[in-house]
Amino acid sequence: MQQQISVITLGVEDLARSRRFYERGFEWTSIFENEEIIFFQMNGFVLGLWLKTSLEADAGTRPATGGGAFTMAHNVPERSDVQRVMGRLSRAGGTITRAPDQPPQGGFRGYVADPDGHSWEIAWNPAWPIDENGHVTFGL
């Protein structure tokens, strides 16, 4: 399995406040923005700032990390890989916090917490290409 993290999603309270921090503080430029999420194309993966309420609703639970809501995503090449990888992670000591299903934006995904409660989304997202080096590119 590729050693790649596709997306890091930080749950935020206030998009404007976060945009100021990331765009003025880090001087980064977003690649996409709507009323609930901002994406940045990073070095081989995508960083998302998503309203915490939406992230929590998507994860089907308050993320186990508590105060600072946060999840990593590992994207897989095929829809059928989602269930298979989640099963393997579960057998390896993870806890399935959301069984896989289709989110509103399409694709297929579920959530697994690692032994310390760090949240991983396992996702099939055909719109976001992954190259042979595991570098993930934002797509629509």
Next chain:
Amino acid sequence: MQQQISVITLGVEDLARSRRFYERGFEWTSIFENEEIIFFQMNGFVLGLWLKTSLEADAGTRPATGGGAFTMAHNVPERSDVQRVMGRLSRAGGTITRAPDQPPQGGFRGYVADPDGHSWEIAWNPAWPIDENGHVTFGL
């Protein structure tokens, strides 16, 4: 400034338990391991599993994310960049949680929390090369 995250470090309670999850669950191979940390070379950055107590000691505080200790790192090309970037992040709404100093392994780093308490380490680490695309490679 490069749109890059150099390292994602997850605080863990039990390295053996975490190794099982990441090596058997994700089928990833580590690139370095000692008695307190395991590194994986990822797609353009490095993933670290570090004993939570060590991560908290390094960050000089309990990470603001609570239960699941976690920090991201943004590495900069020059030692003098650390203070400059931290100042800019502070002016952009961040909170400096550890003023920059030299960690035991060398280099120079400080910590800033974003407006939601997500922890960022701003680090100068000359041993870990960053290419022109912002892809970061583990080094010793």
